[in-house]
Structures are given as structure tokens and as C-alpha cells.
Amino acid sequence: NAGVTQTPKFQVLKTGQSMTLQCAQDMNHNSMYWYRQDPGMGLRLIYYSASEGTTDKGEVPNGYNVSRLNKREFSLRLESAAPSQTSVYFCASSEWGLPYQPQHFGDGTRLSIL
């Protein structure tokens, strides 16, 4: 059971470089999410996709773009990386419906921007 797979697991970038974080889920979930977690803090939602073909901003969307490539894949792009974007990025997926179904998380991408 792969669940939610994130690539890469680690990455170091220089300020101004661009990068795309990849996420894929094999649970046939409709909804997918991108969160970031800074040291000693809880997760904050960056963007989410309620269903294939839709994306919406979360709490901290500035500096990021997303693409829901298909039902399985949801990518997060940093167009011009900044040191403030150094963080651990988690992708999650869930079924869609009421009540909201639990989200299942990947193991994260650890991103450092110098």
C-alpha cells in the first residue's frame, strides 16, 4: 500500500531557483492538499484541490502555484524560491463528502533554500 507518495524527499535550492514538488496517491481519492510545516509549528494549508480540475488557495498560498494533473497527481511549484520557503512540505489526500473524510499524508519533502 503506497498511499501518498511525494518526490523528492530532500532538496536544496538557491534563492531564485524554481522547483516542482510531486505528489501522487493511489487511493482513488477526489481531494488533495498541500501543507507546509515549519520547525516547532503545526501544518498550514497552502493549496487544495477538492476534485480533479479545481484548485483553491489555503492559508499561505503566496509564492506557490499548483496543478492537479489528473485524479492521482497534484504538484506544487515554487517559481522563485525564497529562504522563507524553507520548510517541510506535506501532501495529503482524502475522499470528498460529508462529513469530511480523514486526510492521509505522505512523508514529506524537506526543502532548504539558501
Add this chain to the structure above:
Amino acid sequence: DAKTTQPPSMDCAEGRAANLPCNHSTISGNEYVYWYRQIHSQGPQYIIHGLKNNETNEMASLIITEDRKSSTLILPHATLRDTAVYYCIVRGNNDYKLSFGAGTTVTVRA
């Protein structure tokens, strides 16, 4: 605005039950209580959720008070692998995100 209050840390002896409290005094009628945990360097893991009835699954039990202002997550037989940060989250039907607070750091000791 924090919707939940949890103790910052607690210890538990291996093999004993771990009872993790959570206060959510402002919870509204359509909001659920979710519990997640995060083991070091891993993504959060869903444990259990409930509305007003007590719930049990293979991982844990969730006890919600009758007035729904607090709840307790019970790990019936804690193991060293249960050492993690445990998050109690209140989430309504219109909430797309999970709002993670500071959680409770649970250390299971041999």
C-alpha cells in the same frame, strides 16, 4: 484562534493505557473531533474521529463528553512506537483544512 487545548507533554509507561485529554469548549454542533499523530520525521497519521458518540478502532478509542466540550483519546496498550506528537483537531463540514495546533508530545517509556 485555537479551537482546542491540549497539555504540551505527557509520559506513559509501556504496556499501560495512555489517556490524552483535549478541551474544545467552543465546539459547535456540526463540528467533528479528529485525532492525528506525527511520529518524528513522518507525515501526520489519522487515528480516529467522532461527532458525539464514543468511537473505537484498531488504534484507539475516543471518548467525547456529553456536552462535547472535551474529549479523551485512549491508546489502550502504549508501545514505544506510539511516541509521537498527538493533535486534537476540531473540524466543521465547511472546513477544508486541518488546523494543527501544538499538540501533545507523548513519550512512551520502557
